[in-house]
Amino acid sequence: MTATTHPGSTATAHAAGGHAPHAGPTGFLWKYVFSTDHKVIGIQYGLTALVFLLLGYGLMALMRWQLAYPGQPIPVFGELLLRALGPDMADRGIMTPDLYNSFGAMHGTIMVFLAVVPLAFGAFGNYVVPLQIGAPDMAFPKINMASYWCYFAGGVVMLVSFFIPGGAAKSGWTSYSPLATVADLAHRFDGQTFWLMGMVLLITSSLLGSVNFIATIIQLRAKGMGWLRLPFFVWAQFVTAFLLLLAFPPLEAAGIMQLMDNLLGTSFFLPTGLVVSGRPLDVSGGGSPLLWQHLFWFLGHPEVYVLILPAMGIVAEVLANNTRKPLFGYKSLVYSALAIGFLSFIVWAHHMYLTGMGTKISTFFQTTTMMISIPSVIILTALFISLWGGSIRFNTPMLFALAFLPMFGIGGLTGLPLGFSATDIQLHDTYYVIGHFHYVVAPGTIFALFAGIYYWFPKATGRMMNEYWGRVHFVLSFIFMNLVFLPMFVQGLEGMSRRRDDGGATYAAGEGVYGLSLALKLNVGISHAAWLLGVAQVPFMINLFWSLWRGPKVVSDNPWQATTLEWATPTPPPHGNFTHRPVVYRGPYDYSLPGSPTDYAPQNLPA
Amino acid sequence: MSEHHAHEIRQATRKYIYVFLALLLGTVITVVAAYVPFGSRSLNVAVALLIASAKAFLVAGFFMHLISEKKLIYGLLGATGFFFAGLMFLIVWSNADQFLSIFR
Amino acid sequence: MDIPHTVEARPDTGLYNAKVGIWLFLASEVMLFGALFSSYILLRVGAEAWPHGLLSVPIGTFNTVVLITSSITVVLAWASLKLGDLSRFKLYQGCTVLLALTFVAVKSFEYRDKFTHYYVRLQDGTELNGHLAGNPLNWTAANLADTNRVGASITFHPDAAGGEGEGAHGGHAEPIELTAANVAKLESWGPWRSTYLAIYFTLTGLHALHVIGGALVIAYLWGPGSRMWRSDPERFTNRVEVCGLFWHFVDLVWIFLFPVLYLL
Numbered sequence: 001m002t003a004t005t006h007p008g009s010t011a012t013a014h015a016a017g018g019h020a021p022h023a024g025p026t027g028f029l030w031k032y033v034f035s036t037d038h039k040v041i042g043i044q045y046g047l048t049a050l051v052f053l054l055l056g057y058g059l060m061a062l063m064r065w066q067l068a069y070p071g072q073p074i075p076v077f078g079e080l081l082l083r084a085l086g087p088d089m090a091d092r093g094i095m096t097p098d099l100y101n102s103f104g105a106m107h108g109t110i111m112v113f114l115a116v117v118p119l120a121f122g123a124f125g126n127y128v129v130p131l132q133i134g135a136p137d138m139a140f141p142k143i144n145m146a147s148y149w150c151y152f153a154g155g156v157v158m159l160v161s162f163f164i165p166g167g168a169a170k171s172g173w174t175s176y177s178p179l180a181t182v183a184d185l186a187h188r189f190d191g192q193t194f195w196l197m198g199m200v201l202l203i204t205s206s207l208l209g210s211v212n213f214i215a216t217i218i219q220l221r222a223k224g225m226g227w228l229r230l231p232f233f234v235w236a237q238f239v240t241a242f243l244l245l246l247a248f249p250p251l252e253a254a255g256i257m258q259l260m261d262n263l264l265g266t267s268f269f270l271p272t273g274l275v276v277s278g279r280p281l282d283v284s285g286g287g288s289p290l291l292w293q294h295l296f297w298f299l300g301h302p303e304v305y306v307l308i309l310p311a312m313g314i315v316a317e318v319l320a321n322n323t324r325k326p327l328f329g330y331k332s333l334v335y336s337a338l339a340i341g342f343l344s345f346i347v348w349a350h351h352m353y354l355t356g357m358g359t360k361i362s363t364f365f366q367t368t369t370m371m372i373s374i375p376s377v378i379i380l381t382a383l384f385i386s387l388w389g390g391s392i393r394f395n396t397p398m399l400f401a402l403a404f405l406p407m408f409g410i411g412g413l414t415g416l417p418l419g420f421s422a423t424d425i426q427l428h429d430t431y432y433v434i435g436h437f438h439y440v441v442a443p444g445t446i447f448a449l450f451a452g453i454y455y456w457f458p459k460a461t462g463r464m465m466n467e468y469w470g471r472v473h474f475v476l477s478f479i480f481m482n483l484v485f486l487p488m489f490v491q492g493l494e495g496m497s498r499r500r501d502d503g504g505a506t507y508a509a510g511e512g513v514y515g516l517s518l519a520l521k522l523n524v525g526i527s528h529a530a531w532l533l534g535v536a537q538v539p540f541m542i543n544l545f546w547s548l549w550r551g552p553k554v555v556s557d558n559p560w561q562a563t564t565l566e567w568a569t570p571t572p573p574p575h576g577n578f579t580h581r582p583v584v585y586r587g588p589y590d591y592s593l594p595g596s597p598t599d600y601a602p603q604n605l606p607a
Numbered sequence: 608m609s610e611h612h613a614h615e616i617r618q619a620t621r622k623y624i625y626v627f628l629a630l631l632l633g634t635v636i637t638v639v640a641a642y643v644p645f646g647s648r649s650l651n652v653a654v655a656l657l658i659a660s661a662k663a664f665l666v667a668g669f670f671m672h673l674i675s676e677k678k679l680i681y682g683l684l685g686a687t688g689f690f691f692a693g694l695m696f697l698i699v700w701s702n703a704d705q706f707l708s709i710f711r
Numbered sequence: 712m713d714i715p716h717t718v719e720a721r722p723d724t725g726l727y728n729a730k731v732g733i734w735l736f737l738a739s740e741v742m743l744f745g746a747l748f749s750s751y752i753l754l755r756v757g758a759e760a761w762p763h764g765l766l767s768v769p770i771g772t773f774n775t776v777v778l779i780t781s782s783i784t785v786v787l788a789w790a791s792l793k794l795g796d797l798s799r800f801k802l803y804q805g806c807t808v809l810l811a812l813t814f815v816a817v818k819s820f821e822y823r824d825k826f827t828h829y830y831v832r833l834q835d836g837t838e839l840n841g842h843l844a845g846n847p848l849n850w851t852a853a854n855l856a857d858t859n860r861v862g863a864s865i866t867f868h869p870d871a872a873g874g875e876g877e878g879a880h881g882g883h884a885e886p887i888e889l890t891a892a893n894v895a896k897l898e899s900w901g902p903w904r905s906t907y908l909a910i911y912f913t914l915t916g917l918h919a920l921h922v923i924g925g926a927l928v929i930a931y932l933w934g935p936g937s938r939m940w941r942s943d944p945e946r947f948t949n950r951v952e953v954c955g956l957f958w959h960f961v962d963l964v965w966i967f968l969f970p971v972l973y974l975l
Contacts, residue, residue, distance in 0.1 A: 136712035139728045207739055215731045218679065218724060219716050246690050249739045250746035257750065257913060266902045266909035268750065272759075282896075286906040291753050294698045295746055345690045349701060357701040364697075576712040616793045623790070627783040634775050634969075638768060641974035648975075655970040662966045670786050670959045677725045680734050687738040691745040698749050702756065 025575075036141035037575055041148050042127030043460065046453075048152060049119035053446075054537075056110040059103040061534055066095040067503035068527035089167055100501035101170035102191060106158070108173025109195065112303065113202050114155050116445055120310035121206070121244070122151065124452050125213060125237045127460065131566035131573060132231050134222025134582040134604075139215040147208035154201030161194035169195035172499075174300065177269030177292040181261045182276045188263065196259045203252045206244045213241035222565070224584035228334070229603065231564045231588040232327065235334050236313030239341035240306050247302035247345065254295035261287075268292075290355055297348035305344045307441055308408070309337060311448030312379055315401045318451050319383055321562045322398040323390030324599050326589040329382040336375035336382075343372040353421040354428050362421045369419035376412055380405065396470030400451035403478055404444060411439030414489065429499065431519075432492020435485050443481040450477075450540070457544075458559050462571045463551030469539045476536035483529035491519040563602050564588055626669045633662040718946045733953045737960050744964055747914055751971065754906045762907050763975075765900075766821065771973035774817050775965065781810035782962040785929070785955045792948045797940055800951070804933040807958070811926035818919050823848070825900045825908070831867060831889065832896040840900075841869035843889075849899045856891040864888040911972050918968060921961045928954050 025031050032040060062081070065074045071094060074081065078093020089099040130138055138144045161168040169191040171180040184190035217238050221230070230238075257268040265283055269292045272285030320327045327333065349357065349365045383405060392398065414436040417423040427433060450473075457465050496504040496519045503523045558567035565584070569577050582604045590601040637658045645651050668674040673684075720727050755761050788803035827846040832838050843850065844866035855865065868886045889897070898904065902912040932951055939947040 135714075137714055139714065139716075140732060141714070143732075207736075211732050211735045211739070214735050215728055218731055219721050219726070219728050220714070242686075245735060245739050246687060246742050249743035250694060250749075253743055253746035253750065256917065257747075257909075260902060260909065260913060264902050266913075267906055268754070268909055268913075284903060284905050284909075286754070286758050287909075288702075288753055288757050290702065291698070291750055294701070295750070298694055298746070346693050346697065349697065352701075358703065361697070361701045361703075364700075578712065581712065613794055616790050620787065620790050623783060623786050627779065630779045630782075631776065634772060634779065637970050637974065638772055641768075641970065652975050655975055656967075659967050659970050663963050666782060666959050666963045666966065670782055670962075671956055679724050679726065679731070683734055683738055684741075687741050691741055694742070694745060695749045695752070699752060699756075702753060 034145060036137075036145045038126050038130050038138045038141065038144060039460070039573060039577075041144050042123050042125075044148050045118050045126055045151070046123030048155065049115050049123055052110050052155060053115040053119065056107050056115050057534060057537075059107040059110070061531055062095065063100060063103050063107070064527035064530045066100055066501055068524045070502040070505060085162065085167065095501070097501045098167060098170060102162075102168040104499075105169045105172050105175075105195075106162070109158065109169070111441070112173060112307070113199070114151075114158065116307055116441060116449070117206070117303070118151055119449050120307065120314075120445065121213075121237065121240055122148070122209060124233075124310060124314065124449070124456070125209075125240070128456060128566055129213065129234055129237050130216060130220065131459075131569060131577060132234050132564050133217060133220060133225055134565045134578065134584065135216060135220035136576045136578065138212050139219055140212050143208050144212050147205045147212065150201050150205035150208065154198045154205060157194055157198035157201060161191045161198070164189065164191065164194065166190045174296055175258065175292075176296075177258060177261065177287075177289050178271070178274055180258060181270060182274075182281065185276065190262070193259065193262050196255050196262065199255050200252060200259075203248045203255070206248055207252075210241040210244040210248075213237060214245065217241075222582045222584055225565075225603075226584075228331065229584055229587050231313075232316040232330065232333050232337075233310075233313035235337050236309040236316075239337045240309045242341055243302040243306050243309075243344060247299045250295045251299035254292055258292065290352075290357070293352050293355065294349070297351045298345075300351065301348040302341075302344045304437070304440070305340055307445050309340065311404065311408075311445040312337070312383075314448045314452040314455070315383060315404045316386075317562075317564070318397045318401040318455050319386050320589045320591065321455075321560050322393040322395065322401070323387055324393070324591045325386070325390045326587075326591055327382065328385040328388070329378075330587070330589065332378055333382050336378040339375040340372060340379075343368060343375070347372055350419055350421075350424075353424045359421075366420055370416075373412065373416065373419070380409060380412070395454075396465070396467060396474060397451040397455035399471065399474045400447045400454065403474070404448045404451065407439060407443035407447060407481070411436060411441075411444050414439065426495075427492060429497060430492035431488040431496050431498050434498050435488030435492060438485050438488070442485065443478070447477070447481075450474075453544070455560070456566075457547065458554045458571070459566055459569075460572055461548055461551070463547055463553055464559065465547040465551060466543050469543045473536065473540040473543065476539075477533065480529045480533035480536055484526055484533060487522040487526055491522055494519040496520075558602075561598070561600050563590055563600050565603055568602060568604050622669060626665050629665055630662055633658055633665070637662075718943070718949065727949055729949055729953045730956075733956050737956065740960060744914075744917075747910070747917070748967070748971075751910050751914070754910055758906060762905065765907070766911075766973045767824075768973055770817060770821060771969055774814055775969050777810050777814045777817070778962045778965050781807045781814070782959055784810065785958045789948070789951050789955050792940075792944075792951055795944075797937070801933060801937070804929060804951075808926055808930050808933060811922055811929070814922055815919060815926075818915065818922075822912075825912075828900040829867070830896075830898055830900065830904060831894060834893050834895050839867070839869045839887075841867055843867055844886075849901060850897060852891070852894050852897045855889060855894055855897065864890040914968055914972065918961065918964055921964070925954070925958050925961055929958065 025035070035041060035044075062074060062077060065072075065077075073093035074090075074095060078090060078095075081090035081095070081099070082093050085099065089096055089102075095103075126138070126144065130136070158168075164187075166184045166187040169175065169180070169183075171183050171192060175192065175195065180192050183192060217230075217234060257266070260266040261268050261270060267284045267287040269289050270281065270283050270285060270287045271289060274281045274283070274285065316327055316333065347365060347368045349361065350369045353362055353365075387402075394402075414432070418427055418433060418436060454465055454470055457463075491504070492498075500506060504520060554571055557569065557571045560567070565582055566573075568582055570579060584603045585605060585607045586601060586603055588603060590603075592599045593601055637655060640654050640658065641651065643651075645654060673680070714728070715721070716728050718727060724731070784803045784806040788800045788807065791797075791799035791803060826849045827842060828840070829843055829850070830838070830840050847854070865888070866886050867889045900908060902909040932947075932954060936950070937947070939950070
């Protein structure tokens with residue numbers, strides 16, 4: 001153990017157990033590639049997901065060129081696209097509608113299933129949860145490894161699909177049938193087929209992961225770690241795991257059925273009398289396109305909370321640590337997270353108001369949708385109130401965590417008009433929707449993930465990240481995120497469709513259409529902000545790798561003076577994590593206890 | 608292994624055999640009931656599903672020991688059952704006009 | 712540090728890790744098959760006509776009995792281990808594997824039956840169902856055009872009158888000759904034929920994959936995996952129990968599949 005100065009060290013010394021940490025596996029391959037150690041797997045998840053995050057951003061950055069300057073060749077990258085994907089996709093370096101559609105579909109897919117969820121759940125969950133509950137590893141380490149490799153294989157399948165004849169899936173990340181089935185009839189193994197096979201692998205991965213997480217949290221909590229002593233982050237991951245466990249299988253079922261539609265010519269989602277390109281499609285018919293939407297959104301909506309709950313967990317940890325006071329309303333946070341998890345299963349059809357499914361059921365889903373905003377608001381409010389009267393340390397993780405609060409607030413509140421069927425009819429499928437959910441996920445969740453990276457980096461590596469460049473990263477990201485997404489609300493309210501590869505120019509064809517010319521002009525500004533947002537990530541990328549080798553070494557196992565158990569391990573934690581079986585004596589956020597010699601009391605400090 | 612424990616297992620084994628016989632009987636009843644006209648097809652469907660549920664209860668309750676399982680498992684399965692019911696019921700409800708037509 | 716509760720139960724939950732794990736997995740399986748059953752309902756109520764009697768009830772009943780029997784052998788195998796009797800465990804578990812193989816064999820026979828049963832639409836608009844001479848597997852009109860393989864024509868034996876649904880097992884009527892010229896469409900009764908067959912193949916196919924997966928694990932525990940009985944008998948018994956829970960679930964799914972697909 002490195003120099004240990006935190007007050008909990010005396011507790012670990014005489015805690016029960018007394019096993020020496022296991023000698024880890026040796027050899028590069030078994031230690032870093034086919035590892036069963038939750039920390040290595042967490043880092044594998046993290047690095048892979050960051051690569052996909054960059055790739056997902058890259059697709060969008062190219063699409064933004066087409067939106068800002070429709071029909072003009074993309075500088076530099078246009079040539080690359082032409083060489084890689086051929087003239088069918090990028091003729092003379094100009095993005096074709098097909099390429100735009102497939103980049104749009106893959107941007108969504110990659111960001112949701114390959115970047116943000118693996119980062120929030122796979123990486124942070126894997127690395128932090130066992131440490132925070134005082135466990136030596138996950139309950140099923142081999143299954144954990146299988147989970148990562150399924151994810152990796154799914155990612156590879158998705159990437160390969162860009163280069164097959166016909167290109168990647170181009171029917172949106174939602175893959176609505178029958179469009180998804182008939183989008184590329186010329187090829188049997190088309191992009192959509194690859195998408196579905198990739199999704200089956202990704203679903204298997206999250207299934208294995210969620211079983212493991214839940215079993216770990218239920219079974220491997222350290223002695224004294226009662227349910228209401230769990231850090232909020234663990235609760236958030238617990239609920240997230242349940243969402244993945246129970247909401248993903250229906251999409252797996254739907255994926256299998258769509259795969260059969262694509263490959264074997266079944267008609268699960270193809271209605272009778274379907275005409276494609278002026279010819280009746282030669283299938284039996286009798287299927288239900290609505291069925292796909294139901295099964296997709298049964299996952300799709302809980303997935304939103306899969307994206308946001310771990311982020312809330314990270315923010316709660318960082319806030320408590322840097323306000324130096326207990327979280328306000330820990331119990332209401334926990335119960336709200338559980339309520340969100342529960343309700344998120346019965347709100348899905350608010351994505352389907354325009355399908356004409358009837359007013360009674362629309363009313364039901366409006367009601368549940370409004371209900372689910374209550375626990376979300378409780379969480380956000382409790383986090384805001386936690387700031388009250390704290391002596392706040394404004395370090396980089398805290399800045400990102402603080403920015404999460406208003407950003408998620410904007411994202412959440414702009415969702416309310418979409419939750420009512422009457423207003424949704426106007427806003428559906430416009431840029432307003434894009435603005436809404438990106439505020440939740442991009443400046444919301446991704447900021448929280450950045451907070452997590454800066455916060456746990458010293459535990460994982462033993463070195464601090466550079467504070468100055470961290471702040472530069474924060475300020476620039478904050479400015480450009482808002483410059484990208486705020487104008488989208490205006491565009492959406494002007495009725496600009498989110499699907500057009502010409503950025504809505506067809507709508508503005510008529511002279512004097514009020515507002516649309518403004519909406520079109522905004523496209524140029526948004527695109528420039530989006531590219532600068534990418535530039536703003538350069539300090540982060542350099543900081544991440546530079547600090548890995550050159551960052552200042554931590555002088556303590558607990559550099560942030562935090563209370564939760566992950567800081568009671570050696571730095572970086574060895575195979576088996578703890579030198580002694582930890583025992584928990586108190587709640588997760590005992591900061592600034594009156595009469596205490598330090599302003600924090602770790603969970604393993606005897607009461 | 609204690610004598611008491613062994614006795615318990617032997618008793619349980621006898622129970623398993625009875626459950627097995629009940630399941631075979633249930634299978635026969637299902638097949639026979641499918642050919643008995645109850646008046647409407649919906650009624651036949653209801654009867655078949657009722658018998659299947661009874662058989663499922665026997666398998667889950669005795670073979671899978673759910674009759675005497677820990678609270679945690681009940682909680683998990685309760686939640687799963689709820690979400691499953693929600694999925695099925697809400698999907699059917701959103702297509703209610705179609706669904707009602709089969710009773711006409 | 713070793714991972715706690717891999718064998719002994721955690722006091723406050725009363726469960727060992729793998730048992731929590733398998734129940735969580737089964738919960739997700741409930742949602743998987745639940746979604747497919749929901750799809751079945753929706754497709755059925757939305758269908759203009761739902762076929763009845765396409766599948767052989769005696770065969771289905773036989774397979775039901777096979778699976779129920781395999782369930783009892785699994786639970787008896789576990790009970791034998793609890794009594795410390797490895798050889799009886801091997802006897803029962805061996806029966807389970809054989810029953811599983813029987814189930815899969817019968818199922819593939821049923822599948823073959825569907826892929827050798829044909830729908831044909833002639834150029835004059837006549838629609839017929841029946842069998843091709845020599846029972847070739849899964850032909851389409853393209854096979855007829857391939858004269859190298861077929862010759863000029865192939866004999867088609869239409870089913871006896873009684874409509875699409877009831878004709879599946881009827882006697883044959885007057886045979887006709889099919890050629891590439893007089894056939895507009897030829898397809899076997901695979902999943903593409905109707906939404907009923909689509910959901911039938913999906914549900915039973917997925918179920919069969921579960922049977923095969925379960926049988927592989929049971930065979931492993933029966934064979935090389937049973938060495939653990941000597942080193943760690945309690946953990947081995949737990950493994951058998953967990954694997955049994957999965958097997959019973961597979962049985963349980965079939966209990967619903969049988970009436971839903973064969974009888975109703």
